[in-house]
Amino acid sequence: MRIKRPDQKNAESLLEAARSEMEFTLTLPPQPAAAATIVRNIYECFRMLGDALLVLQGKESANHIQPLQVLLQLDITTSRPLQILDHLRRLRHQINYYGYQPSVEEAQETLAIARSCFQPVYQKIKKEVELNSR
DSSP: OEEOOOOHHHHHHHHHHHHHHHHHHTTSOOOTTTHHHHHHHHHHHHHHHHHHHHHHTTEEOSSSHHHHHHHHTSOOOOSSOGGGHHHHHHHHHHHHHHOOOOOHHHHHHHHHHHHHHHHHHHHHHHHHHHHHTO
16 A cells, blocks of 8 residues: 555545445446446445545555455444445456346345445545544
8 A cells, every 4th residue: 555645635525426426326226237337336436435535544545455444444333244345346346357247136235235334434434534624
């Protein structure tokens, strides 16, 4: 991981982009044509949240694992364990690099993960960003 200057504005931008993209993605119907997009978008929203936290700390991730690891270290309670985000990372990797087409059930499961985990993670990082701006 590369150390750099903490960037409040970039963290805010990543946070807003993740929120906006998640809001849109949750409106997509879980059907075969949308399944890959749903999985990819939801994973990317969580990755952006992790990146926002890293950027706020003055760190630049070298891969997709580091942003997820920083999310796992958050002191929050969600109805599902955050470790499930690594499953989304692997599923997205299969989609992007091996042409895997997720099922409607996988898209529905991914939407359920987002609905149970995104807001608590988002709110925690938003508070961190706001505290850092003072």
